[in-house]
Amino acid sequence: MIGRRTIAAGFLLSLLLAFVAPAARAQEAPIVRVRDLSRYLQKVVTVQGRTGYIAERYEQPGLHAFTLRDDYNDQVIVRTMAKDYPVMxxxxxxxxxxxxxxxVLFLDTLKGNIVPAYSSAPPPRAQPFNAPLLLGIAAALASLAALAALIVVVVRVRARALPEWGEMTVASGPDKGKTMSLRRRRIPLGRGVSALRGIRLSGGDTTISNLHAVLQYRNGALYYIDMSRNGSRIGGERLKSGAPTRINSGDLIHLGTQGTVIIVRLRDVAPTPGFWDRLREPAPLAEQTVMFPDQPAEDPSWTHTPDEAPAHDEHAAAHAPADQDGDGSDPPEATDMSARPLFSFVSVSPRDRPAPSPADHADSPEPWNEEEVA
Structure with a gap:
């Protein structure tokens, strides 16, 4: 019977300690400021502060006295029974x-009630708020966002400024009815293609690769370059992967294996050549002026009877050189041979060739006219 009572008493005592201990910890001495000690007279409190100097005038036998100044620069005299003074x-x-x-306010304490506020070095102070740095970072981020938006706008504007050379339409599949204008020379096509640079198809058809193919317009012809795993087909025939295949306007191109079909139609307007295309084009030849020598004087041997004179001689007579005399006689010959034109060294007599017939004039090219060349 005694054993049972002892066990019951021990159990009740353990329960009491379990409830009393937290209450006792909750009623620990509060940390107060020095200026508020007058409200806690004859009560146990805790003051945190920095030790100052030894107050000998307040010492008594068996008691040491020193000053303690809190963070608000208020001071109290501490009297302790400790053997040694704390570090000042x-x-x-x-x-x-x-x-x-x-x-005078005093804080009377026993030995062991003076403990350092920090176990080691004091905790690091929080860095002060650096407003200029944060404002600079925010301005940089805003500038980057504005630059990205400007790039997007420029890309879209340039794409719309190019002439449209074709049109692509999705005939069947998840994107059925989607129509896209074709303006660039090389246009990527796939599920992972950026809508700014190419044709982006939805993810409904998983057999279409992220970069499925590239449409290329070159010299008025349309080429299709397959870049996919599941392939592309025209008329049931799979196109060779990685190689440009020329296709016709209006061909049905089957993408993947789930029934996505596109149609590409060409227009008559060709796109403006790009920068590198203009570099590869040959530069236009500069215009050159060819100077022919002066018309030589008429050779006396070059004579025709009225019956033999062809029609083109009449035209030449109408444009005779101005350096002939009024009576039709030849001017004096130049003595400097180097100054004579090249034609003066060649003498062609019409007597050596037959007169052209009217039929020959109809089929032969336009006659040579030295006056017009000069």
Whole structure:
């Protein structure tokens, strides 16, 4: 019977300690400011502050006295029964009874109630708020966002400025009815293609690769370059992967294996050549002026009877050189041979060739006219 009572008493005592211990911890001495000690007279409180100097005038036999100044620059005299003084200039937490004698506040404590406020070095202070740095970072991020938006706008505007050379339509599949204008020379096509640079298809048809193919317009012809795993087919025949295949306007191109079909139609307007295309084009030849020598004087041997004179001689007579005399005689020959034109060294007599017939004039090219060349 006694054993049962002892066990029951021990159990009740353990329950009591379980409830009393937290209550006791909750009623630990609060940390107060020095200026508020007058409200806690004859009560146990804790003051945190930095030790200052030894207050000998307040010492008594068996008691050491020193000053303690809190973070608000208020000071209290600490009297302790400890054997040694604490280190001066160090922050401590002192627990004791708040008292007042002759208008002076004291904090009377026992040995062991003076402990350093920090186990080691004081905790690092929080860095001050650097407003200029944060504003600079925010401005940089805003500038990057504005630049990205500007690039997107420029790309779209340039794409719309190019002439449209064709049109692509999705005839069947998840994107059925989708129509896209074709303006660039090389246009990628697939599920992972950027809508700014190419044709982006939805992810409904998983047999279409991220980069499925490339449409290429070159010299008025349309080429299709397959880049996919599941392939592309025209008329049931699979196109060779990685090689440009020329296709016709209006061909049905089957993408993947789930029934997506596209139709590409050409227009009459060709796109403006790009920068590198213009570099590859040959530069236009500069215009050159060819100077022929002066018309030589008429050779006396070059004579025709009215019956033999062809029609083109009449035209030449109408444009005779101005350096002939009024009576039709030849001007004096030049003595400097180097100054004579090349034609003066060649003498062609019409007597050596037959007169052209009217039928020959109808089929032969336009006759040579030295006056027009000059």
């Amino acid at each position: 200039g160090v922050t401590y937490r002192v627990t004791g009874w708040a008292t007042r004698e002759k208008g």
